[in-house]
Amino acid sequence: MSxxxxxxxxxxxxxxxxxxxxxxRSYDITIAAGxxxxxxxxxxxxxxxxxxxxTNTTVEPLYGQRLRDCLAGRFPAIHTVVLPDGxxxxxxxxxxxxxxALAAHGCDRKxxxxxLGGGVIGDMTGFAAACFMRGIPFVQVPTTLLAQVDSSVGxxxxxxxxxxxxxxxxxxxxxxxxxxxxxxxxxxxxEMSAGLAEIxxxxxxxDMDFLAWIETNLEALRAGDTxxxxxxxxxxxxIKAEVVGADxxxxxxxxxxxxxHTFGHAIEAGVGFGVWLHGEAVGCGMVMAATLSQRLGLVxxxxxxxxxxxxxxxxxxxxxxxxxxxxxEGRYLELMRGDKxxxxxxxxxxxxxxxxxxxxxxxxxxxxxxVIADCCxxx
Amino acid sequence: MSxxxxxxxxxxxxxxxxxxxxxxRSYDITIAAGxxxxxxxxxxxxxxxxxxxxTNTTVEPLYGQRLRDCLAGRFPAIHTVVLPDGxxxxxxxxxxxxxxALAAHGCDRKxxxxxLGGGVIGDMTGFAAACFMRGIPFVQVPTTLLAQVDSSVGxxxxxxxxxxxxxxxxxxxxxxxxxxxxxxxxxxxxEMSAGLAEIxxxxxxxDMDFLAWIETNLEALRAGDTxxxxxxxxxxxxIKAEVVGADxxxxxxxxxxxxxHTFGHAIEAGVGFGVWLHGEAVGCGMVMAATLSQRLGLVxxxxxxxxxxxxxxxxxxxxxxxxxxxxxEGRYLELMRGDKxxxxxxxxxxxxxxxxxxxxxxxxxxxxxxVIADCCxxx
Numbered sequence: 195m196s197x198x199x200x201x202x203x204x205x206x207x208x209x210x211x212x213x214x215x216x217x218x219r220s221y222d223i224t225i226a227a228g229x230x231x232x233x234x235x236x237x238x239x240x241x242x243x244x245x246x247x248x249t250n251t252t253v254e255p256l257y258g259q260r261l262r263d264c265l266a267g268r269f270p271a272i273h274t275v276v277l278p279d280g281x282x283x284x285x286x287x288x289x290x291x292x293x294x295a296l297a298a299h300g301c302d303r304k305x306x307x308x309x310l311g312g313g314v315i316g317d318m319t320g321f322a323a324a325c326f327m328r329g330i331p332f333v334q335v336p337t338t339l340l341a342q343v344d345s346s347v348g349x350x351x352x353x354x355x356x357x358x359x360x361x362x363x364x365x366x367x368x369x370x371x372x373x374x375x376x377x378x379x380x381x382x383x384x385e386m387s388a389g390l391a392e393i394x395x396x397x398x399x400x401d402m403d404f405l406a407w408i409e410t411n412l413e414a415l416r417a418g419d420t421x422x423x424x425x426x427x428x429x430x431x432x433i434k435a436e437v438v439g440a441d442x443x444x445x446x447x448x449x450x451x452x453x454x455h456t457f458g459h460a461i462e463a464g465v466g467f468g469v470w471l472h473g474e475a476v477g478c479g480m481v482m483a484a485t486l487s488q489r490l491g492l493v494x495x496x497x498x499x500x501x502x503x504x505x506x507x508x509x510x511x512x513x514x515x516x517x518x519x520x521x522x523e524g525r526y527l528e529l530m531r532g533d534k535x536x537x538x539x540x541x542x543x544x545x546x547x548x549x550x551x552x553x554x555x556x557x558x559x560x561x562x563x564x565v566i567a568d569c570c571x572x573x
Numbered sequence: 574m575s576x577x578x579x580x581x582x583x584x585x586x587x588x589x590x591x592x593x594x595x596x597x598r599s600y601d602i603t604i605a606a607g608x609x610x611x612x613x614x615x616x617x618x619x620x621x622x623x624x625x626x627x628t629n630t631t632v633e634p635l636y637g638q639r640l641r642d643c644l645a646g647r648f649p650a651i652h653t654v655v656l657p658d659g660x661x662x663x664x665x666x667x668x669x670x671x672x673x674a675l676a677a678h679g680c681d682r683k684x685x686x687x688x689l690g691g692g693v694i695g696d697m698t699g700f701a702a703a704c705f706m707r708g709i710p711f712v713q714v715p716t717t718l719l720a721q722v723d724s725s726v727g728x729x730x731x732x733x734x735x736x737x738x739x740x741x742x743x744x745x746x747x748x749x750x751x752x753x754x755x756x757x758x759x760x761x762x763x764e765m766s767a768g769l770a771e772i773x774x775x776x777x778x779x780d781m782d783f784l785a786w787i788e789t790n791l792e793a794l795r796a797g798d799t800x801x802x803x804x805x806x807x808x809x810x811x812i813k814a815e816v817v818g819a820d821x822x823x824x825x826x827x828x829x830x831x832x833x834h835t836f837g838h839a840i841e842a843g844v845g846f847g848v849w850l851h852g853e854a855v856g857c858g859m860v861m862a863a864t865l866s867q868r869l870g871l872v873x874x875x876x877x878x879x880x881x882x883x884x885x886x887x888x889x890x891x892x893x894x895x896x897x898x899x900x901x902e903g904r905y906l907e908l909m910r911g912d913k914x915x916x917x918x919x920x921x922x923x924x925x926x927x928x929x930x931x932x933x934x935x936x937x938x939x940x941x942x943x944v945i946a947d948c949c950x951x952x
Contacts, residue, residue, distance in 0.1 A: 243917045286669055293665075297736030302916055325704075327913045328731065328742045329822070352707065357676030363707045364743065443708070534706045537681055538622045 208424035212431040214347065215439045219367040223347060223431050227420050229374035230260045230335070233267055238370060239333065242304040245269035248292060248319040249310040250279040253337055256380055261310055261335060269306070273299045277315070281468040284314045284354050286362065292322040306331045306369070312338035312385075313345035313472065317360070320351030324366035334368045337377040339389025339423075340473050343430035346371050348438040348451075354467060358532050359459050365443050373431075375423050386416060387509035388473025391454070393426050394504055395480060396433045398497075399453045399544070399552035404429050405504070412507055449535060450552035453544040454480030457514070460529040464517025477510030478569075486557055486565045487545040497549055514570045522570060523563040587803040591810040593726065594818045598746040602726060602810050606799050608753035609639045609714070612646055617749060618712065621683040624648035627671060627698040628689040629658040632716055635759055640689055640714060648685070652678045656694070660847040663693045663733050665741065671701040685710045685748070691717035691764075692724035692851065696739070699730030703745035713747045716756040718768025718802075719852050722809035725750050727817040727830075733846060737911050738838050744822050752810075754802050765795060766888035767852025770833070772805050773883055774859060775812045777876075778832045778923070778931035783808050784883070791886055828914060829931035832923040833859030836893070839908040843896025856889030857948075865936055865944045866924040876928055893949045901949060902942040 209226030222238070229235040245265050249258055254276045262272050275295045277288055296305070309319030309332060316334050323332035334346035352363025378386070390412075397405025407425070408415070414422035434451065441448040458479030462470055470478075484498045506512045518525035527541070535542045540556050547553035588605030601617070608614040624644050628637055633655045641651050654674045656667055675684070688698030688711060695713050702711035713725035731742025757765070769791075776784025786804070787794070793801035813830065820827040837858030841849055849857075863877045885891050897904035906920070914921045919935050926932035 286665075286672075290665055293734060293741060294736075297734060297740065300911075300918070302918075303913060304916055325741045325743060327740060328729065328744055350707065355672060355676060357673075361676065361706060362672060362704045364704060365707055532679075534682060537683055539679070539681075 208421050210424065210428040212428060212435050214367070214435045216367060216442055219349075219442075221368060221370050223371040223373060223435075225342075225373045225375065225424060225427050225431065227375040227424075229372050230257060230264060230377065233264045235372055235374075236264055236268060236333070236370075239268065239306065240304070240331065240369075241268055242306050243269070244271045244273070244299060244301055244305040245308060246296060246299060246301060246305060247272065247274045247308045247310050248277065248315060248322070249274065250277045250315055252279045253311040253315070257310060257337060257377060261308065265308070271299070277318070281314055281354070281472070284318055286353055286355070289318055289322060289353050292318065293326060296322070296326050301326065301330070303327050303330055306333060308333050308335055309346070310335045310337065311341070312336065313341045316341050316346045317350070317352050317363070320349070320366055320368065321353060321363050324351055324364035329366065331369050334371040336371065336373055338381055338385055339378055339427075340385070340392055342373040342378075342427050343389060344392040344434065344451075346373075347431055347434050349442065358534065359462060359467065361534070373427055375420055375427065378423060379418060383416070383509065384471065385473075386418070387477075388471040390415060390508040391473040391477035391480070391505070391510055393430050394501075394508060395451075395453050395476065396430050398480070398484065398501060398546050398549065399450045400433050400437075400550060401429070402550040404433075409504055412504070416509065446554075449542070449554045450544055452535065453546070453552055454483050456530055456533055456535065456541065456543055457482040457526075459533055460526045461514060461517070463529050464525060465515050470511075470515070474510055477505045477508065478512060478514050481505055481512050482514060482565055482569045483544060484546055485569060486543060486562065487547070489561050489565060490545065490557060492545055492547050492553070493549065497546070514566070516570050523566045526566045527559065527562065587800050589803065589807040591807060591814050593746070593814045595746060595821055598728075598821075600747060600749050602750040602752060602814075604721075604752045604754065604803060604806050604810065606754040606803075608751050609636060609643060609756065612643045614751055614753075615643055615647060615712070615749075618647065618685065619683070619710065619748075620647055621685050622648070623650045623652065623678060623680055623684040624687060625675060625678060625680060625684060626651065626653045626687045626689050627656065627694060627701070628653065629656045629694055631658045632690040632694070636689060636716060636756060640687060644687070650678070656697070660693055660733070660851070663697055665732055665734070668697055668701060668732050671697065672705060675701070675705050680705065680709065682706050682709055685712060687712050687714055688725070689714045689716065690720070691715065692720045695720050695725045696729070696731050696742070699728070699745055699747065700732060700742050703730055703743035708745065710748050713750040715750065715752055717760055717764055718757055718806075719764070719771050721752040721757075721806050722768060723771040723813065725752075726810055726813050728821065737913065738841060738846065740913065752806055754799055754806065757797060757802060762795070762888065763850065764852075765797070766856075767850040769794060769887040770852040770856035770859070770884070770889055772809050773880075773887060774830075774832050774855065775809050777859070777863065777880060777925050777928065778829045779812050779816070779929060780808070781929040783812075788883055791883070795888065825933075828921070828933045829923055831914065832925070832931055833862050835909055835912055835914065835920065835922055836861040836905075838912055839905045840893060840896070842908050843904060844894050849890075849894070853890055856884045856887065857891060857893050860884055860891050861893060861944055861948045862923060863925055864948060865922060865941065866926070868940050868944060869924065869936060871924055871926050871932070872928065876925070893945070895949050902945045905945045906938060906941065
C-alpha cells in the first residue's frame with residue numbers, strides 16, 4: 195500500500211504504546227525509534243519548575259543534550275546529575291550524592307526526575323524519587339535493551355548492599371516510560387546480548403509462541419533491526435505489564451519474572467558484582483533453573499536443550515562460573531539463601547512447570563547441588 | 574461503684590483501640606497502661622522467624638527486656654539494635670547501620686521490625702522497614718507522648734538531610750501501634766510538654782471542644798494521670814486517623830496536621846537540630862502561625878491569646894529564637910522556603926481559618942516578616 199511520507203520522524207518506524215494498569219499509579223510505555231528527537235514524546239507530563247536528569251558518564255555524552263532539548267520547553271530549569279557508570283556504583287553512597295544534588299538544586303515535591311540510562315540508572319533514580327520528600331514524580335528513559343524490556347517497567351527500584359543485590363529499595367512507579375529504540379544503536383554487543391536474556395525469559399514463563407518468534411528473529415535482533423526490536427520490546431512489556439498489573443508488590447505471581455534470577459544473583463555476587471553483566475548471569479541462570487526443573491520432572495531434556503541453544507545463540511554464557519574453590523555448591527546455596535525471595539532460609543526457585551508456565555517452589559538441597567555441579571565449569 | 578479487682582493488669586486503666594482505615598494497609602492503635610506487660614498485646618501479629626527491635630540507648634534499659642519478654646513466645650529469634658539517642662543521629666548513616674544489622678541477622682521479607690522509642694526511633698525504623706527488601710512489616714511501640722499522639726500514627730517515616738528535616742523518607746504504614754501509657758511515667762517533664770504541643774494542635778485545626786477539655790485537664794496531663802492521658806492520646810489518634818484516612822499521602826487535607834510545623838521546622842533548623850525539641854518548636858510555631866492567621870483576618874486576637882496561654886501553661890516556649898544576627902526574618906523565610914510543603918519557592922502555611930478549622934495557603938512576605946519580628950526575642 196502506498197501512502198504519503200509521514201511528517202513526524204518518530205512515526206517512520208513501528209511504534210507502540212503499552213499501558214500498565216495499576217489504578218491511580220497507571221502509566222504508559224511508549225516504544226518507537228526517534229522518541230528523543232521529538233519533544234511531543236513527553237507531552238503527557240505535568241509541568242514543574244525543575245527537572246533533573248540522572249544519567250552516567252557513558253550515556254550523558256550520547257543522549258544528555260537530546261533529552262535536555264526535548265524538555266526545554268516544559269521545564270524552566272533542567273539540571274543533570276552524572277553518576278559514575280556501572281553496577282559497583284549502585285549503592286547507598288551514590289544514592290546520597292543524588293539527594294545532595296536534588297537539595298542543592300532546590301527541588302520540591304513537584305520536581306520531575308528523569309532516569310536516562312540502563313538498569314542501574316533506572317533503579318537508582320527511581321529509588322531516589324521514591325525517597326526524596328517521601329516521593330516525587332519520575333520518568334524512565336531507558337537506553338539499554340535490558341532496561342527497555344525489564345527493569346524500567348514495573349516500579350521496582352533499588353540499590354545494592356554488601357549483603358545482597360537490590361537489598362534496599364522501593365516499589366515506586368514512574369509517570370511514563372519512554373523507550374527510544376534508536377538509542378540501542380550505540381549499545382555494545384555484549385549489552386545487547388544481556389538484554390536478550392530478559393526477552394528470552396518471557397517465553398518459558400508465559401508465551402512459547404514468543405519464544406519461537408525469538409528463535410526465528412534472533413539474528414535480526416542482534417543486528418539491531420528496528421522492526422524486530424520494536425516487536426520484542428513491545429511483547430516483553432506486554433507480558434510484564436500483565437504480570438505486574440496482577441501483583442504489583444510481588445506477593446505471588448510477580449516472582450515468576452525472576453526466572454533465572456536466583457541462580458543468576460548467586461553468580462553475580464559470587465564472581466563479584468559487575469564482572470558478569472546482570473543479563474549474562476540471568477541467561478546462564480535460566481539454563482540452571484531449567485535444568486533443575488527437568489530434574490524435578492517438570493520439563494523434559496529437549497526443553498532444556500532448546501533453551502540452552504537459544505541462550506547460547508544470543509551470545510550469552512551457558513556454563514556457570516565456579517565461585518568457591520573449596521565448596522562451590524555450598525557457596526551457591528549460601529548466596530541463594532540470602533536472596534530476597536528466600537523465607538526462613540528456604541530458597542524459593544522459579545521453575546518451569548511445563549513450557550510457557552512458571553511455578554515458584556523450593557527444591558531439595560541435594561538436587562540443587564547436583565544441578566550446580568553439572569552446570570559449572572570444571573574445577 | 575464497687576467491682577472485683579480485674580485479673581489483667583492492663584485492664585485496670587482506661588483502654589481504647591483506634592482504627593486507621595487505609596484499605597489493605599489498615600491497622601489498629603491500642604492505647605492502655607501496661608500493654609508491655611502483656612504478650613497478648615501483640616496477638617494480632619503474624620509469626621516470623623526473626624524479630625528485630627530498634628531502640629536507643631535511653632529506652633533500651635527501661636523497656637527493651639519488657640518488649641523482648643512479650644515477643645519471646647512468637648518469634649524464635651529476637652535481636653535488638655540500639656542506636657544513639659537524639660535527633661542529630663536521625664540521618665542517612667545511622668539508617669545504614671540498621672540495614673547492616675538486618676542483613677547480619679539474616680532478616681527476610683517476613684521479619685518484623687519493632688520501633689521502641691520516640692519519634693526519631695519510629696521515623697527511622699519505619700523508613701528502614703520501608704526500604705529493606707522493598708518493604709518488610711513493622712510495629713510502632715511509641716514510648717513518648719509525642720510519638721503516641723502523632724509521629725507513630727499515619728505512616729510518615731523519614732530521616733533528616735543537611736538541607737532539610739525529614740527530607741528523605743517514605744509513606745509506609747505499620748502493622749500495629751501499641752501505646753503503653755505506663756511508659757510515659759519515665760518521660761522527662763520537658764518531653765511531656767513537647768508531646769502536649771502535638772495534642773494541643775488538634776484543637777485549633779479540628780476540635781475546639783477538645784481544646785477546651787485540654788485547658789481543663791492540663792495539670793492532670795502534666796502530672797501523668799493515666800485516665801487523662803488515655804483520653805488525650807485516644808482523641809488525638811482519632812483525629813489523626815480521620816485526617817490520614819482521607820489523605821494518606823498528603824495530597825491536600827493531611828497538610829493541616831502540620832499546623833505550627835512550618836515555623837517550627839525553621840526554628841529547629843535555625844538553632845540547630847536537637848537544641849529545641851520538635852514539640853517545643855511546634856508549640857512556638859503554633860503561636861506564630863496563629864498570629865499570622867490573625868494578621869490575615871482569619872481569627873481574632875482573643876483566639877491567639879488563648880492558644881498562647883495554653884501553650885505556655887503546657888511548659889512550652891512562646892517566644893521564638895533569633896536565628897540570624899544580621900537578617901533574622903530573612904533566614905526564617907529562607908528555611909521555610911526549603912520546607913517540603915513549599916512549591917516553586919512559595920511557602921504554604923497551615924493557618925487557622927476560624928477556630929477548629931485549618932487552611933493551607935501562602936502569605937505575603939512582608940506580613941510573614943512582621944510576624945517573625947514580633948514573635949522573636951528582642952535582638
